[in-house]
Amino acid sequence: MEKNVIVLAGMIGAGKSSYTELISKELGSKAFYESIQDNRILELFYKEPKRWAFALQIYFLNTRFRSIKQALLDQNNVLDRSIYEDALFTQINFEEGNISEPEMDTYLDLLDNMMEEIDTLPKKSPDLLIYLRGSLETVLKRIKMRGRPYEQIHLNPGLLDYYTTLHSRYDDWFTSYHHSDTLVINIDEIDIHNEEDARILMLQIRKKLKEVRH
Numbered sequence: 001m002e003k004n005v006i007v008l009a010g011m012i013g014a015g016k017s018s019y020t021e022l023i024s025k026e027l028g029s030k031a032f033y034e035s036i037q038d039n040r041i042l043e044l045f046y047k048e049p050k051r052w053a054f055a056l057q058i059y060f061l062n063t064r065f066r067s068i069k070q071a072l073l074d075q076n077n078v079l080d081r082s083i084y085e086d087a088l089f090t091q092i093n094f095e096e097g098n099i100s101e102p103e104m105d106t107y108l109d110l111l112d113n114m115m116e117e118i119d120t121l122p123k124k125s126p127d128l129l130i131y132l133r134g135s136l137e138t139v140l141k142r143i144k145m146r147g148r149p150y151e152q153i154h155l156n157p158g159l160l161d162y163y164t165t166l167h168s169r170y171d172d173w174f175t176s177y178h179h180s181d182t183l184v185i186n187i188d189e190i191d192i193h194n195e196e197d198a199r200i201l202m203l204q205i206r207k208k209l210k211e212v213r214h
């Protein structure tokens with residue numbers, strides 16, 4: 001069986017974890033999930049972004065580095081979010097004044113350093129990045145449905161601005177991504193809990209993986 005490293009990307013609430021579960025099951029590869037339960041800083045960040053943004057980014061950077069290294073060594077994984085995407089969150093937190101300039105510089109330097117390390121691995125980048133792209137309306141609906149209290153706009157109205165800004169920047173982030181081939185999925189139209197949609201999605205992914213390998 002062919003081995004693949006696939007990374008998912010997309011807005012908060014886009015469905016990366018569900019896609020990761022489906023794709024890893026279908027391809028018989030190992031899933032790597034962002035560990036929300038073990039993350040003691042996330043909830044603190046949502047309450048007090050100015051105090052916790054930098055610590056949260058370092059936390060994510062560290063866990064993401066560990067995951068991508070492991071994934072590239074095993075060469076048969078699906079990651080629900082990757083190291084390539086976090087810098088967008090960091091940049092926006094910097095622009096919002098939640099992260100200072102020296103902190104931002106430190107982050108970017110550390111990220112560069114990690115990327116150089118990744119570049120020394122036999123496999124240096126994923127085979128495919130799948131970008132889950134959808135309207136702001138769709139992701140807001142899903143964030144609400146999922147119901148994690150600290151992500152809810154009605155409990156923290158400032159979050160609407162944060163989500164709107166992040167969402168408006170995702171396409172630019174995606175355009176600048178250059179580490180692997182990519183596939184865009186329109187999440188406004190596809191529901192992977194529907195069997196037929198899931199089947200078509202897997203056909204698309206398998207076809208793309210074949211192209212990538214040739």
Ligand SMILES: Nc1ncnc2c1ncn2[C@@H]1O[C@H](COP(=O)(O)OP(=O)(O)OP(=O)(O)O)[C@@H](O)[C@H]1O
Pocket residue numbers: 010011012013014015016017018034036042056057060080081086087089090151
């Ligand atoms: N680098 C980051 N900076 C700030 N918050 C982050 C960062 N990475 C993830 N998060 C936050 O962590 C939480 C959990 O992320 P997770 O990937 O599990 O869910 P999600 O982004 O909502 O994905 P899904 O697409 O699976 O719904 C979200 O609130 C997300 O905003």
